[in-house]
Amino acid sequence: MAKQKVIAKVARQEQIAAGIFDMWIETALAQDAKPGQFISVYPKDKSTLLPRPISICEVNEDKTMLRIVYRVAGKGTAEFSAYTAGDDIAILGTLGNGFPLDAAKGKRVFLMGGGIGIPPMLELAKQLKKQYDVESRIVVGYRDNQTFLADDLAKYGSVYIASEDGSVGSKGNVMNAIEENNLSADIIMACGPMPMLRAIKQYAEANNMTAYISLEERMACGVGACLGCVVKTKEVDHHSHVHNARICTDGPVYDAKEVEI
Amino acid sequence: MNTTVNIAGVTFKNPVMTASGTFGSGMEYSEFVDLNRLGGVVTKGVANVPWPGNPTPRVAETYGGMLNAIGLQNPGIDVFMERDLAFLKDYDTNVIVNVCGKSVEDYLEVVERLADANNVAMLEINVSCPNVKEGAIAFGQKADALFDITSRIKKVAKQPVIMKLSPNVTDITEMAKAAEAAGADCVSLINTITGMKIDINRKTFALANKTGGLSGPAIKPVAVRMVYQVAQAVNIPIIGMGGIATAEDAIEFILAGASAISVGAMNFVNPYATIEIVEGIETYMKAQGVDDINDLIGAVK
Numbered sequence: 001m002a003k004q005k006v007i008a009k010v011a012r013q014e015q016i017a018a019g020i021f022d023m024w025i026e027t028a029l030a031q032d033a034k035p036g037q038f039i040s041v042y043p044k045d046k047s048t049l050l051p052r053p054i055s056i057c058e059v060n061e062d063k064t065m066l067r068i069v070y071r072v073a074g075k076g077t078a079e080f081s082a083y084t085a086g087d088d089i090a091i092l093g094t095l096g097n098g099f100p101l102d103a104a105k106g107k108r109v110f111l112m113g114g115g116i117g118i119p120p121m122l123e124l125a126k127q128l129k130k131q132y133d134v135e136s137r138i139v140v141g142y143r144d145n146q147t148f149l150a151d152d153l154a155k156y157g158s159v160y161i162a163s164e165d166g167s168v169g170s171k172g173n174v175m176n177a178i179e180e181n182n183l184s185a186d187i188i189m190a191c192g193p194m195p196m197l198r199a200i201k202q203y204a205e206a207n208n209m210t211a212y213i214s215l216e217e218r219m220a221c222g223v224g225a226c227l228g229c230v231v232k233t234k235e236v237d238h239h240s241h242v243h244n245a246r247i248c249t250d251g252p253v254y255d256a257k258e259v260e261i
Numbered sequence: 262m263n264t265t266v267n268i269a270g271v272t273f274k275n276p277v278m279t280a281s282g283t284f285g286s287g288m289e290y291s292e293f294v295d296l297n298r299l300g301g302v303v304t305k306g307v308a309n310v311p312w313p314g315n316p317t318p319r320v321a322e323t324y325g326g327m328l329n330a331i332g333l334q335n336p337g338i339d340v341f342m343e344r345d346l347a348f349l350k351d352y353d354t355n356v357i358v359n360v361c362g363k364s365v366e367d368y369l370e371v372v373e374r375l376a377d378a379n380n381v382a383m384l385e386i387n388v389s390c391p392n393v394k395e396g397a398i399a400f401g402q403k404a405d406a407l408f409d410i411t412s413r414i415k416k417v418a419k420q421p422v423i424m425k426l427s428p429n430v431t432d433i434t435e436m437a438k439a440a441e442a443a444g445a446d447c448v449s450l451i452n453t454i455t456g457m458k459i460d461i462n463r464k465t466f467a468l469a470n471k472t473g474g475l476s477g478p479a480i481k482p483v484a485v486r487m488v489y490q491v492a493q494a495v496n497i498p499i500i501g502m503g504g505i506a507t508a509e510d511a512i513e514f515i516l517a518g519a520s521a522i523s524v525g526a527m528n529f530v531n532p533y534a535t536i537e538i539v540e541g542i543e544t545y546m547k548a549q550g551v552d553d554i555n556d557l558i559g560a561v562k
């Protein structure tokens with residue numbers, strides 16, 4: 001399906017942790033949404049014009065609904081958090097490349113999510129299990145004991161938790177959880193804050209593993225036209241012909257070896 | 262009903278185009294809009310060689326608008342001609358190539374390379390980008406420098422030349438007059454207005470470049486005012502832009518003196534904006550009993 005901007009309907013929304021909202025959206029865009037892709041949500045308030053990129057957390061069985069899980073971070077997400085069932089929601093999608101599922105075939109897989117990078121791990125874990133019968137080792141890092149999505153994730157693999165304040169699981173971040181539980185894998189797929197992704201890139205290099213990481217950057221168009229959302233690349237990018245790739249279109253998922261973060 | 266306008270001998274099926282840098286080369290937005298329905302597609306600024314642009318963050322939202330400091334990242338004229346111009350060959354719309362450079366020689370090189378391109382209707386010379394340290398903007402902020410670069414480009418250009426004016430000047434009519442005196446076929450305005458945003462939580466600039474160019478609905482009244490002033494000062498046609506979101510906005514610019522208009526940042530907000538404006542202008546003309554769009558150009562004196 002071509003990219004589209006559509007007015008969709010909120011099917012339901014609930015708060016699942018302090019400042020974290022869980023919304024199901026009825027939309028035909030769910031039809032071919034892939035793990036690691038995202039949508040952009042437009043605020044209705046005309047003073048906040050730009051669409052907000054949010055990862056696809058889950059797609060329902062019938063592929064008629066998308067789930068997003070997001071943190072209220074500012075004006076736009078505050079507006080979205082007040083939407084209730086039946087409300088209109090303007091979205092652009094589906095955007096980005098998504099995780100290369102076939103790279104995980106027959107491998108021992110780490111799925112690593114930190115904070116608001118956890119949501120995309122859910123559809124990924126689900127599809128890896130469904131399509132390739134891969135039981136992922138899912139390592140997730142939270143701020144505290146509000147371990148949103150951990151129960152959903154447990155359906156598709158073994159979940160290991162880290163929390164910054166040490167209230168659940170390993171104290172620290174996802175790397176601490178790997179160490180404490182003596183975990184290993186062949187390949188990594190991850191999403192989370194930049195310091196976590198940098199640590200994963202290093203860890204993967206040190207252990208000679210491939211890591212696919214999902215990056216974030218400020219976006220305007222979301223479709224590859226404005227060149228706002230670039231990441232530095234090791235090689236000259238095929239589109240830009242400089243060492244910059246567009247996260248919204250060529251990403252957000254990259255082989256960690258290919259990007260300089 | 263006639264929606265056709267003529268600018269420097271080039272016929273546009275309607276006065277709606279895309280603003281440089283907000284529409285790529287049309288490829289990305291061709292998933293949303295039929296490019297054949299646009300009066301013109303104005304491409305992202307292209308230089309003689311690839312430019313890497315600025316570090317990120319490159320964009321920041323502001324009240325009713327946005328700041329950008331892309332820094333004119335572009336793949337260089339070779340790739341642009343092979344890929345982007347080739348892509349646009351299949352469409353029935355006027356292609357306007359936006360040209361950038363750091364020295365007069367850079368601009369001339371690109372203009373010369375484009376001389377033989379048969380699907381380039383016009384050239385738009387960006388002498389007004391606020392986000393590039395060297396050169397560029399200086400040409401657009403001093404009347405004598407603008408006169409000089411315009412006349413040198415006119416000597417080698419095979420297509421009609423649009424000089425794109427900066428709003429970051431004391432008197433934009435002086436710049437428009439200099440461009441006209443040097444032989445420019447058209448002026449386009451406005452480029453972005455230099456601005457700044459500070460992130461009070463991180464206590465730093467929102468953009469890595471510190472400053473950026475403001476665009477979007479927030480700048481529209483400034484743009485309309487400048488189009489009006491320039492229309493009173495010169496006789497060459499004007500392409501107006503700055504915050505256009507709807508057909509009503511577009512008509513404001515046309516009434517102020519623009520022969521055509523460009524849609525910029527609002528493509529990001531509504532990828533269908535250009536087509537909606539094409540249709541909305543027709544609806545307005547019908548409702549107002551206007552048979553020829555040319556009767557609206559500069560009608561408000």
Ligand SMILES: Cc1cc2nc3c(=O)[nH]c(=O)nc-3n(C[C@H](O)[C@H](O)[C@H](O)COP(=O)(O)OP(=O)(O)OC[C@H]3O[C@@H](n4cnc5c(N)ncnc54)[C@H](O)[C@@H]3O)c2cc1C
Pocket residue numbers: 038050051052053054055056069070071072073074075076077078116119120215216217218219252321322
């Ligand atoms: C590919 C991608 C996927 C994302 N997925 C999720 C997700 O699943 N859940 C979630 O909670 N968050 C996610 N984010 C971050 C989310 O986009 C921001 O939290 C959100 O845009 C904040 O908007 P706001 O209006 O509430 O904040 P404001 O601060 O008011 O936003 C101002 C501007 O900055 C932009 N912005 C602010 N923070 C970010 C950020 N971290 N990344 C990119 N742009 C930002 C906004 O889009 C807006 O244009 C994702 C970001 C990207 C790039």
Ligand SMILES: Cc1cc2nc3c(=O)[nH]c(=O)nc-3n(C[C@H](O)[C@H](O)[C@H](O)COP(=O)(O)O)c2cc1C
Pocket residue numbers: 220226280281282283305306329331333359387390425451452453475476477478480502503504505523524525526527
């Ligand atoms: C992301 C972005 C990139 C731009 N790049 C260019 C460019 O390469 N060359 C140019 O002449 N103007 C560039 N502009 C300026 C626009 O063409 C236009 O003049 C300006 O944004 C005002 O119109 P708007 O308010 O409709 O966006 C850019 C603007 C934006 C927002």
Ligand code: FES
Pocket residue numbers: 218219220221222223224225226227228229230246247248249
């Ligand atoms: S957000 Fe415009 S290119 Fe990515």
